[in-house]
Amino acid sequence: MRLALGIDVGSVSTNLVAINESGQVQSKLYLRTQGNPIAVVQKGLSQLKAQLPEDITVVGCGVTGSGRQLVAHLVQADCVKNEITAHAMAALAVNPKVRTVIEIGGQDSKIIILRDGVVVDFAMNTICAAGTGSFLDRQAARLGVDISELGALALEAKQATRIAGRCAVFAESDMVHKQQMGHPIPDIVRGLCEALVRNYLNNVAKGKTIEPPIVFQGGVAANVGIRKAFQEALQQEVEVPEHYDVMGALGAALLAERATVALNQPSRWRGFSIAHADCQAVSHDCDGCANHCEVMEFRIAQQSVAFWGDRCGKWSQSSSVGVANN
Amino acid sequence: MRVGIARSLAYYDYYPLWETFFQCLGCQVVTSPATTPEIAKQGIAVAGDDVCYPVKVMHGHVAELANKVDMIFVPRLFSTAVGTCECPKFIGLADLLRHSIPNLPPLLSPYVNMYASKRGLLKAVFVAGRAITFNPGRIYGAFLAGRQALLASKRRLQSGQLPGLSRPQRGDKGTLAVIGHPYNLYDSYSNLRVVERLLQQGYRVLTPQMLPRKTLEAANAQLRKPLFWSAGRVVFGAGAHFATRPDVMGIIHLASFGCGLESLITDMVQRVAVKHGKPYLLLTMDEHTGEAGVETRLEAFLDLITWREATKCG
Numbered sequence: 001m002r003l004a005l006g007i008d009v010g011s012v013s014t015n016l017v018a019i020n021e022s023g024q025v026q027s028k029l030y031l032r033t034q035g036n037p038i039a040v041v042q043k044g045l046s047q048l049k050a051q052l053p054e055d056i057t058v059v060g061c062g063v064t065g066s067g068r069q070l071v072a073h074l075v076q077a078d079c080v081k082n083e084i085t086a087h088a089m090a091a092l093a094v095n096p097k098v099r100t101v102i103e104i105g106g107q108d109s110k111i112i113i114l115r116d117g118v119v120v121d122f123a124m125n126t127i128c129a130a131g132t133g134s135f136l137d138r139q140a141a142r143l144g145v146d147i148s149e150l151g152a153l154a155l156e157a158k159q160a161t162r163i164a165g166r167c168a169v170f171a172e173s174d175m176v177h178k179q180q181m182g183h184p185i186p187d188i189v190r191g192l193c194e195a196l197v198r199n200y201l202n203n204v205a206k207g208k209t210i211e212p213p214i215v216f217q218g219g220v221a222a223n224v225g226i227r228k229a230f231q232e233a234l235q236q237e238v239e240v241p242e243h244y245d246v247m248g249a250l251g252a253a254l255l256a257e258r259a260t261v262a263l264n265q266p267s268r269w270r271g272f273s274i275a276h277a278d279c280q281a282v283s284h285d286c287d288g289c290a291n292h293c294e295v296m297e298f299r300i301a302q303q304s305v306a307f308w309g310d311r312c313g314k315w316s317q318s319s320s321v322g323v324a325n326n
Numbered sequence: 327m328r329v330g331i332a333r334s335l336a337y338y339d340y341y342p343l344w345e346t347f348f349q350c351l352g353c354q355v356v357t358s359p360a361t362t363p364e365i366a367k368q369g370i371a372v373a374g375d376d377v378c379y380p381v382k383v384m385h386g387h388v389a390e391l392a393n394k395v396d397m398i399f400v401p402r403l404f405s406t407a408v409g410t411c412e413c414p415k416f417i418g419l420a421d422l423l424r425h426s427i428p429n430l431p432p433l434l435s436p437y438v439n440m441y442a443s444k445r446g447l448l449k450a451v452f453v454a455g456r457a458i459t460f461n462p463g464r465i466y467g468a469f470l471a472g473r474q475a476l477l478a479s480k481r482r483l484q485s486g487q488l489p490g491l492s493r494p495q496r497g498d499k500g501t502l503a504v505i506g507h508p509y510n511l512y513d514s515y516s517n518l519r520v521v522e523r524l525l526q527q528g529y530r531v532l533t534p535q536m537l538p539r540k541t542l543e544a545a546n547a548q549l550r551k552p553l554f555w556s557a558g559r560v561v562f563g564a565g566a567h568f569a570t571r572p573d574v575m576g577i578i579h580l581a582s583f584g585c586g587l588e589s590l591i592t593d594m595v596q597r598v599a600v601k602h603g604k605p606y607l608l609l610t611m612d613e614h615t616g617e618a619g620v621e622t623r624l625e626a627f628l629d630l631i632t633w634r635e636a637t638k639c640g
Binding site: 083085118124207290 | 359362363364515519593596597600605606608618621622623625626627629630633634637
């Protein structure tokens with residue numbers, strides 16, 4: 001079986017997807033990054049290998065997410081792409097007519113506007129992480145609720161408690177206050193969902209025309225409370241795709257296929273053996289000039305295989321292996 | 327006498343004038359180097375925490391000059407065009423610096439007020455000149471020479487040449503407009519090399535400073551009420567003009583997080599861009615040095631443009 005792999009290395013979760021020749025998801029993994037992108041991708045690759053049949057050929061490998069540069073060196077990716085393009089590709093594969101993509105992940109939230117299958121506008125949250133997955137995680141932990149049950153809890157609410165969603169710090173103090181006043185937890189959680197949606201629509205989606213079909217993806221799409229809050233706020237049907245939690249990885253796999261199979265190019269993919277290799281990233285401050293770039297170095301079995309992060313190219317051009325940047 | 331000039335803020339608008347002026351008066355002009363992490367760090371350490379990042383960087387540049395010169399030139403820019411004002415931080419800049427950085431040499435900060443009339447500038451010129459000579463003829467001569475130098479640099483900009491760039495722009499990938507304050511556009515360290523990246527990839531970059539004043543004025547005329555700030559007129563005027571230009575594939579707006587003016591202008595430009603269907607990307611900068619956020623947004627924006635252009639051609 002010929003497969004393309006996609007890896008999305010996010011701040012909170014790392015996702016891996018293997019798709020077959022018709023673009024169907026063959027196997028997927030959703031793992032917590034827990035501050036160690038290299039180790040989690042290695043772990044993910046060996047788990048993925050175990051899930052897949054014996055006779056597979058990897059025809060392409062794409063990476064995306066905030067850790068894409070690092071992991072691109074680890075797996076020798078055929079395609080290194082930003083999350084916006086990857087998410088848009090995946091949403092288009094799910095629904096070719098999609099006009100709005102709402103994506104909420106761990107520390108990022110984005111809106112992508114498409115017309116006739118082409119991205120025409122997008123926006124991401126700026127400095128603030130209010131209203132993203134990390135914040136929900138934290139509030140769930142504080143209320144002693146499992147994050148996977150948070151959404152269902154919101155649906156039990158009779159009404160929504162009003163919570164300030166502008167800022168994560170203020171939202172938290174507001175929630176504590178409302179809880180001490182005696183508001184039931186489901187009402188507070190529903191209020192939180194509504195505040196998050198309000199914040200998203202006012203900040204991330206500011207000035208954008210949200211038109212159906214709307215696809216809602218990213219880890220937070222698992223939360224039925226948020227889904228419902230979006231539907232109510234937008235007065236529109238909001239579609240959550242089957243593989244909503246790994247859409248970035250799916251997009252990366254589709255892009256990798258485009259970069260290899262579609263162009264008749266061989267894959268550069270290092271192979272599953274990398275899962276058990278001794279891999280390490282180290283950094284040092286270059287003192288060649290006043291810029292003092294933080295130069296990253298990637299080592300496999302104590303051998304340098306790549307440098308990056310320098311502005312002048314003194315280190316990166318000396319790398320024995322470059323990385324595809326298409 | 328050694329006169330220090332910080333490579334920051336108004337430097338990017340007026341440096342040729344200042345340099346020639348002081349040189350004609352027989353001074354040695356010492357300019358701080360391009361922003362480095364060290365300069366930025368020093369600025370952040372000494373500046374008050376509620377000023378915007380560019381003003382913090384300015385503090386670093388002035389501190390860098392402190393023991394290298396006899397005085398530092400920091401004009402008090404109240405108004406640089408009739409009927410407009412500068413940002414309050416520009417007006418109070420000399421005071422901010424004097425109180426934040428210990429052991430500074432004297433600051434030469436003539437009050438520039440052109441609100442009522444352009445002639446206000448001459449007053450400032452003579453105040454600055456008298457710190458060096460009492461000969462009014464020499465001062466006026468130095469000013470005229472400085473003005474020539476400034477006009478020459480403006481002409482270079484208007485012909486499409488970016489400051490500090492030796493090679494001509496390739497532009498084989500097409501044209502993008504990058505708008506914002508000059509100290510964000512031309513300080514490669516502070517803007518996380520956004521302009522540099524675009525040039526490297528083969529885009530031609532247009533900036534507000536490349537537009538003639540008439541073009542900016544025409545674009546501003548669509549507003550119901552003229553903008554109060556001179557910098558705002560330039561950024562908005564440029565954005566509104568570029569939004570209508572068929573050769574400009576998209577507008578990238580570099581804004582400082584703490585900038586009161588930008589908080590309004592970004593929204594105003596975005597509205598015009600949407601109206602004309604022009605791709606618009608807002609990049610908000612602050613003290614962070616991590617380039618991943620900027621890289622992601624920029625890459626996605628360039629993808630969008632490439633994709634769009636490809637479908638346009640059929």
